[in-house]
Amino acid sequence: xxxxxxxxxxxxxxxxxxxxxxxxxxxxxxxxxxxxxxxxxxxxxxxxxxxxxxxxxxxxxxxxxxxxxxxxxxxxxxxxxxxxxxxxxxxxxxxxxxxxxxxxxxxxxxxxxxxxxxxxxxxxxxxxxxxxxxxxxxxxxxxxxxxxxxxxxxxxxxxxxxxxxxxxxxxxxxxxxxxxxxxxxxxxxxxxxxxxxxxxxxxxxxxxxxxxxxxxxxxxxxxxxxxxxxxxxxxxxxxxxxxxxxxxxxxxxxxxxxxxxxxxxxxxxxxxxxxxxxxxxxxxxxxxxxxxxxxxxxxxxxxxxxxxxxxxxxxxxxxxxxxxxxxxxxxxxxxxxxxxxxxxxxxxxxxxxxxxxxxxxxxxxxxxxxxxxxxxxxxxxxxxxxxx
Numbered sequence: 001x002x003x004x005x006x007x008x009x010x011x012x013x014x015x016x017x018x019x020x021x022x023x024x025x026x027x028x029x030x031x032x033x034x035x036x037x038x039x040x041x042x043x044x045x046x047x048x049x050x051x052x053x054x055x056x057x058x059x060x061x062x063x064x065x066x067x068x069x070x071x072x073x074x075x076x077x078x079x080x081x082x083x084x085x086x087x088x089x090x091x092x093x094x095x096x097x098x099x100x101x102x103x104x105x106x107x108x109x110x111x112x113x114x115x116x117x118x119x120x121x122x123x124x125x126x127x128x129x130x131x132x133x134x135x136x137x138x139x140x141x142x143x144x145x146x147x148x149x150x151x152x153x154x155x156x157x158x159x160x161x162x163x164x165x166x167x168x169x170x171x172x173x174x175x176x177x178x179x180x181x182x183x184x185x186x187x188x189x190x191x192x193x194x195x196x197x198x199x200x201x202x203x204x205x206x207x208x209x210x211x212x213x214x215x216x217x218x219x220x221x222x223x224x225x226x227x228x229x230x231x232x233x234x235x236x237x238x239x240x241x242x243x244x245x246x247x248x249x250x251x252x253x254x255x256x257x258x259x260x261x262x263x264x265x266x267x268x269x270x271x272x273x274x275x276x277x278x279x280x281x282x283x284x285x286x287x288x289x290x291x292x293x294x295x296x297x298x299x300x301x302x303x304x305x306x307x308x309x310x311x312x313x314x315x316x317x318x319x320x321x322x323x324x325x326x327x328x329x330x331x332x333x334x335x336x337x338x339x340x341x342x343x344x345x346x347x348x349x350x351x352x353x354x355x356x357x358x359x360x361x362x363x364x365x366x367x368x369x370x371x372x373x374x375x376x377x378x379x380x381x382x383x384x385x386x387x388x
Contacts, residue, residue, distance in 0.1 A: 004020065006018040006020065008030060039055055039056075040055070040056035040118075040119035040120075041053050041054060041055055041056055041119065041120070042054055042056050042060070042065055042117050042118075042119070042120070042121045042122070042123070043120075043121070043122040043123065044065050044066065044069045044122075044123045044124075044125070045122065045123070045124045045125070046076070046081075046124045046125035046126060046127070047072060047073040047075050047076035047077070047125045047126065047127050048066060048069040048070055048071065048072060048073060048076070048125055049069065049070030049071065049073060050069045050070045051069060052069070054068055054069070056117060056118070056119055056121075059116070060116070060117045061106075061114045061115060061116050061117060062081075062083070062101055062103070062106045062107075062113075062114050062115050062117065062123060063106055063107050063109075063114050064117075065117060065123055066103075066106075066107065066123075066125075072103075072107075072125065075127045075128055075131040076103070076125050076126075076127070076128070077103075077125070077126045077127060077128045077129070078103045078104035078107070079102065079103070079104060080100050080101065080102060080103065080126070081100075081101045081103040081123060081124060081125050081126065082098065082099075082100065082101070082122075082123070082124040082126070083098070083099040083100070083101050083115065083121060083122070083123050083124075084096060084097070084098055084099075084121070084122045084124070085097050085099065085118055085120065085121045085122075086120045086121075087118070099115065101113060101115060101123070103125065130154045133153070133154040133265070135151070135265075136151065136152050136154070136264075136265035136266075137149050137150060137151050137152060137265065137266075138150055138152055138161055138263050138264075138265075138266070138267040138268070138269065139267070139268045139269070140161065140162070140165045140269050140271075141268065141269065141270045141271070142172070142177075142269075142270045142271035142272055142273075143168055143169040143171050143172035143173070143271040143272065143273055144162065144165045144166065144167065144168060144169065144172070144269075144271055145165060145166025145167055145168075145169055146165045146166045147165070148165070150164055150165065152263050152265070155262055156262070156263050157255075157256070157260045157261065157262055157263065158179075158245070158247070158260055158261050158262075158263060158269070159251050159254070159255040159256070159260045161263060161269075162251060162269075163251065167251060168249055168271060171273045171274060172249065172271050172272075172273070172274070173271070173272050173273060173274040173275055173322075173348070173349065174247045174248055174249050174271060175247075175248075175322050175323055175347060175348075175349065176271075176272045176275060176322035176323065176348075176349040177245060177247055177269060177270065177271045177272070177323070178240075178242055178269070178270045178272075178324070179242065179243045179245050179261070179267060179268070179269050180240050180241045180242055180243070180267065180268045180269075180270070181241050181242075181243050181264055181266070181267050182241060182264075182266045183241075183264070184241040184242070184243055185239055185240060185241025186241070188239030188240075188241055189238070189239055191239075191376075192234065192238065192239050192376065195234060195369075195372065195373055195376055196231065196234050196235065198369050198373075199227060199230060199231050199234065199369060199370075199373055200231065202227060202365070202366050202369055202370075203224065203227045203228070203231070205366075206220060206223050206224050206227060206361070206366070207224070209361065219359055219360075219361045220361060222359055222361075223359050223361045223366070226356065226359070226370065227370070230370055230373045230374055230377065231373075233373075233374070233377035233378075233381070234373055234376065234377050236377075237377045237380035237381050238380065239380055240380070242324050243261065243324075244323060244324040244325050245259065245261055245323065245324075246259045246323055247259055272349075274348070275292065275322065275348035275349035276291060276292050276348055277289040277290060277291055277292050277348065277349075278290050278292055278301050278346050278348065278349070278350050278351070278352065279350075279351040279352070280301055280302060280304075280305040280351075280352045280354075281351065281352070281353050281354070281378070282312070282352075282353045282354035282355055282356075283308060283309045283311050283312035283313070283354045283355065283356050284302060284305040284306055284307065284308060284309060284312070284354055285305065285306030285307060285309055286305045286306040287305060288305055290304045290305060292346075292347075292348040295345060296345065296346065297342065297343050297344060297345055297346065298317070298319055298341055298342050298343070298344050298346055298352045299342045299343060301346060301352055302317075302342075302352060302354070308354060311356045311357055312354045312355075312356065312357065313354070313355050313356060313357040313358065314342075314354075315329060316328075316329065316354075316355045316371060317329065317341050317342060317352065317353070317354050317355070318341050318352075318353055318355075318375060318378075319341040319344055319346065319350055319351065319352055319353075320350065320351040320353065320378060320379055321347070321349075321350050322347060322348070322349030322350055322351075324379075326375070326379065327340075327341045327344050328341060328375070329341055329342075351378070353374075353375075353378045355371060355374050358370065358371070
């Protein structure tokens with residue numbers, strides 16, 4: 001079998017090189033024109049109702065493409081659009097050319113702006129800057145004069161939104177206000193799940209530890225019990241995406257300062273009523289709420305809860321402030337505040353947490369992981385009462 005290529009136009013014109021003499025069982029294949037097999041097309045993307053690929057018609061211009069795509073959305077930026085085109089070259093390589101189009105002039109009939117389109121052109125219509133912020137809102141709950149959901153402008157701060165809601169009520173406790181943010185919660189959930197996975201992995205390691213004598217067996221059982229309790233706490237206390245804020249009753253005192261945070265779409269602010277107690281949890285003889293007294297330290301509140309049990313790790317005590325910040329003598333790699341929690345003067349709504357002493361069992365990271373996990377779960381539990 002032999003395949004011969006020829007120019008049909010030249011053959012019909014009588015060119016002997018192309019007008020071959022046919023023989024029995026020869027097969028003549030006439031291809032379609034290139035434009036019918038692979039018709040020229042153009043693309044429009046961005047702020048039009050029907051973005052996509054469209055056939056390139058004769059004498060098609062930018063305005064024509066926009067019209068077949070349904071016109072412009074309200075969000076379209078008309079001062080400029082991007083036109084990327086791919087001119088043909090003799091070399092076996094792709095070349096591109098970028099052109100800026102004044103879209104407003106093109107649609108108003110300006111001939112120079114209304115460029116003619118070529119095969120493969122891509123017209124991208126950009127959105128107006130800040131358009132994605134339209135419809136953004138925040139929710140204010142609790143002790144504000146007019147709770148509800150409020151639309152916000154791009155870059156609007158907390159003080160302005162509170163002002164539109166009438167400010168705090170006379171019963172408000174701004175120090176304990178909780179600001180929750182979706183993207184922060186997403187990050188916290190990721191870290192939370194990683195922590196749960198680490199605790200589960202440590203539990204697997206504990207299960208295979210030897211039990212050669214009674215001491216080893218008891219230490220193993222104690223470590224497993226503590227791991228299970230910590231794991232249950234973690235599972236029961238999902239993160240809420242809290243952003244630590246430091247606000248005061250008088251808005252003028254912190255307006256336009258670092259404390260006046262910029263709001264994001266979906267933010268939720270919950271303002272509790274005034275607190276009159278300090279919580280004490282963990283390894284104390286009487287975990288409970290202690291009536292708040294001004295100017296007293298965590299050490300005093302611990303004494304009111306009966307003091308530390310023999311299992312308490314005094315060096316690992318930490319304080320969870322009502323505003324969400326944490327004071328811890330140990331960093332544990334968790335990135336919380338360092339300080340002296342025992343001698344810290346507490347405020348109403350604060351929580352003192354006393355962990356257990358670390359058991360010398362398991363892998364080298366077991367104690368650190370348990371401490372970090374307990375801190376994470378305690379922080380979540382400290383604000384669980386205010387979570388809607």
